[in-house]
Amino acid sequence: MSPLATSPPVSGTGEGAAHDLLPSPKVETARMVGLYVVSVGVALGVIAVLVLAVGHAPGSVFTALYQGSVATPGALGRTLDDTIPVILVALGTLVAVRAGMFNIGQTGQLVFGAVCAAFIALKVHGPGPLVLILALVCGLAGGAVWAGLAALLYAWRRINVVISTLLLTYVATQVLDYLVSSQRFLEEPSSSPIGALPQSAILPANVDLPHPGAYPSFGVSLGIVIALVIFGAFAVLMARSPWGMRLRMVGANPTAARRFGIRVAAVAGGALVISGALAGLAGSIMLTGEVYRITGGFANTFGNDGLLAALVCRDRPGWLLPVSFVFGVIRSGGNYFLSTGVPDYLALVLRGLLVLALVFPPVYLERREWARRLKAARVLVLRGSRAVAEKGSVS
Amino acid sequence: MSVSGDTSIIISGIIAESAPLLFAATGEYTAERAGTMNISITAMMLAGTYSGIAFATLAGNLVVGLVAGVAAGLLVAAIHANFSHRLAANTFVVGLTLDALVLGVTDYFSTAFKPGAAKFTPVSVPLLSRIPALGTSLFEQPWPLYLLFLIVPAVWWIVQRTTWGLEVRACGENPGAADATGIRVNVRRRQALYLCGVLSGLGGAFLSLCIVGTFNFDMTAGVGFVVIAAVIFGGWTLRGAVLGALLFGSMSAMGLVLPALGASVNPQLLLALPYLAALLAMVFLAKSHRAPRALAQPFSRGVS
Numbered sequence: 001m002s003p004l005a006t007s008p009p010v011s012g013t014g015e016g017a018a019h020d021l022l023p024s025p026k027v028e029t030a031r032m033v034g035l036y037v038v039s040v041g042v043a044l045g046v047i048a049v050l051v052l053a054v055g056h057a058p059g060s061v062f063t064a065l066y067q068g069s070v071a072t073p074g075a076l077g078r079t080l081d082d083t084i085p086v087i088l089v090a091l092g093t094l095v096a097v098r099a100g101m102f103n104i105g106q107t108g109q110l111v112f113g114a115v116c117a118a119f120i121a122l123k124v125h126g127p128g129p130l131v132l133i134l135a136l137v138c139g140l141a142g143g144a145v146w147a148g149l150a151a152l153l154y155a156w157r158r159i160n161v162v163i164s165t166l167l168l169t170y171v172a173t174q175v176l177d178y179l180v181s182s183q184r185f186l187e188e189p190s191s192s193p194i195g196a197l198p199q200s201a202i203l204p205a206n207v208d209l210p211h212p213g214a215y216p217s218f219g220v221s222l223g224i225v226i227a228l229v230i231f232g233a234f235a236v237l238m239a240r241s242p243w244g245m246r247l248r249m250v251g252a253n254p255t256a257a258r259r260f261g262i263r264v265a266a267v268a269g270g271a272l273v274i275s276g277a278l279a280g281l282a283g284s285i286m287l288t289g290e291v292y293r294i295t296g297g298f299a300n301t302f303g304n305d306g307l308l309a310a311l312v313c314r315d316r317p318g319w320l321l322p323v324s325f326v327f328g329v330i331r332s333g334g335n336y337f338l339s340t341g342v343p344d345y346l347a348l349v350l351r352g353l354l355v356l357a358l359v360f361p362p363v364y365l366e367r368r369e370w371a372r373r374l375k376a377a378r379v380l381v382l383r384g385s386r387a388v389a390e391k392g393s394v395s
Numbered sequence: 396m397s398v399s400g401d402t403s404i405i406i407s408g409i410i411a412e413s414a415p416l417l418f419a420a421t422g423e424y425t426a427e428r429a430g431t432m433n434i435s436i437t438a439m440m441l442a443g444t445y446s447g448i449a450f451a452t453l454a455g456n457l458v459v460g461l462v463a464g465v466a467a468g469l470l471v472a473a474i475h476a477n478f479s480h481r482l483a484a485n486t487f488v489v490g491l492t493l494d495a496l497v498l499g500v501t502d503y504f505s506t507a508f509k510p511g512a513a514k515f516t517p518v519s520v521p522l523l524s525r526i527p528a529l530g531t532s533l534f535e536q537p538w539p540l541y542l543l544f545l546i547v548p549a550v551w552w553i554v555q556r557t558t559w560g561l562e563v564r565a566c567g568e569n570p571g572a573a574d575a576t577g578i579r580v581n582v583r584r585r586q587a588l589y590l591c592g593v594l595s596g597l598g599g600a601f602l603s604l605c606i607v608g609t610f611n612f613d614m615t616a617g618v619g620f621v622v623i624a625a626v627i628f629g630g631w632t633l634r635g636a637v638l639g640a641l642l643f644g645s646m647s648a649m650g651l652v653l654p655a656l657g658a659s660v661n662p663q664l665l666l667a668l669p670y671l672a673a674l675l676a677m678v679f680l681a682k683s684h685r686a687p688r689a690l691a692q693p694f695s696r697g698v699s
Binding site: 050153156157160167168170171178345350351352355360 | 481484500506664667678681696
């Protein structure tokens with residue numbers, strides 16, 4: 001499953017052949033940019049038509065998106081708050097994918113991490129900062145444990161990680177639902193109105209993550225610092241450390257990695273656990289820095305946003321921050337839709353179309369590139385066989 | 396309430412909960428055997444529910460609705476198949492995106508055009524429907540239900556006994572070897588996914604046209620993943636998938652019926668059971684529950 005972009009060109013060809021087979025980087029970049037412009041344009045065009053069809057001005061959706069996400073300092077703060085979990089989840093996913101472990105259960109790991117953090121924040125009484133740190137650490141550990149279950153099943157029974165993480169996600173969601181709807185665990189003790197969805201109590205103010213500034217003016221939780229520091233640390237570790245090298249070797253060719261003396265299962269399982277830990281941390285930062293209480297719908301597709309962000313920029317890890325920010329923009333802008341009269345389900349459509357538009361150009365160019373190389377190789381083979389035929393048969 | 400009345404309610408409940416799962420699980424089985432871990436199945440079913448009931452009320456004809464549901468499922472499958480098995484886009488990106496996209500699109504359309512109510516009336520099979528206790532619940536059902544008795548054996552025969560099926564299974568096990576023998580792997584995977592779209596769309600249309608009778612927002616929430624759990628639980632055999640769908644359908648029917656009969660049951664445990672059962676089946680039946688080896692792995696010629 002090595003990414004096409006890093007695969008060597010068809011080997012065993014002469015000098016002229018290499019020239020035929022390699023694409024020119026400048027042309028490729030120009031094409032890629034052009035294709036991105038076209039496909040994003042098509043996605044936005046479709047949205048405009050859909051908005052027009054239900055009787056709104058087509059521009060209103062883009063105005064709402066802009067105003068709700070980056071136009072005012074307060075909106076930008078909210079966007080950044082919404083970007084934090086996406087960055088952390090996406091970063092973990094990239095680490096796991098590097099090692100060839102396809103974790104698609106981020107939602108479950110995020111939820112289980114948040115559950116652990118909520119238990120600490122609500123049940124442990126002590127000095128605020130201490131409890132906060134304990135909650136974050138437990139959230140991290142909770143996510144790690146949930147992903148660790150999948151890693152154990154893989155080590156023990158070779159159960160495909162894709163399958164186990166997917167199944168465990170739905171188990172985690174039900175665990176959360178059970179805990180928040182039972183008074184013995186997380187449900188708010190005061191009687192809530194009948195018919196309301198069960199929820200936990202609001203976290204005590206002294207265990208909240210510091211959040212300088214509040215909505216009308218710019219403000220973002222301290223989580224952004226945590227996320228960026230972790231991102232920087234992993235960027236360096238993955239690019240420069242022996243561990244990063246091992247990770248890449250295991251992902252690229254586990255058999256060769258084993259021959260080199262790398263403990264493949266430990267590295268791959270470790271990457272999966274790290275991915276879960278970061279998702280759990282993302283959940284606990286959401287809980288202590290933005291939402292302040294846990295409910296059945298707590299995950300709110302943040303796990304999937306992170307997964308999508310990671311897979312969109314899988315071959316270009318440098319894009320992780322901007323792509324995560326785009327997800328934050330769509331979310332905070334989408335939340336703003338209703339207040340401007342634009343139906344909010346259009347945010348779902350917009351997000352879906354934009355992801356497809358971001359996915360399309362690289363895979364399309366890859367396919368074209370491979371078709372071109374195969375054709376060029378075929379021409380070379382034909383030319384070679386013709387030359388052999390002209391020289392007479394080989395003895 | 397009489398005992399036969401109770402059984403009849405329970406069996407009707409089980410059928411209502413399992414039938415959509417059965418249609419979709421048959422499709423998902425085919426797609427997974429070809430190597431696609433198809434998580435856009437929720438989207439396919441949801442598209443089928445809306446399109447089915449919308450076209451049925453528009454045309455005033457239920458069969459048109461059924462066909463429209465199939466077409467909608469096929470459309471979602473076509474997007475997924477061409478993104479992941481023509482271009483090599485990651486199947487989970489496409490699947491998750493389609494799930495959200497179709498949720499938004501059906502919401503959009505159901506606001507723009509709110510479909511009315513339309514429902515197949517039960518057809519009673521002569522003689523059989525008069526069997527005491529079981530008759531009315533088993534043999535007095537809307538006729539599309541009986542399509543299952545045609546579709547499930549047909550799909551089994553196609554996948555297990557035809558050349559096409561053999562090629563599909565080869566693509567799921569070892570796409571490299573399949574390619575070397577001249578099978579066009581991505582073509583077969585696309586075709587298997589189209590079949591999955593058709594059956595899931597039918598399952599969705601069955602849900603809205605035969606069971607509920609109206610369209611509700613996000614009415615297939617979670618159903619698609621129960622279908623995937625059923626295929627895993629069944630160890631990637633059609634027999635197992637059908638068994639899983641029946642079992643999980645019965646579980647959710649019990650969740651509705653038991654409280655009415657005065658028994659208490661933990662709803663969260665009931666909802667988590669399909670996934671736990673699928674996991675446990677994989678852990679304890681590891682020998683027979685082997686996933687297709689190339690499940691969820693993309694295939695491109697020239698790269699291994």
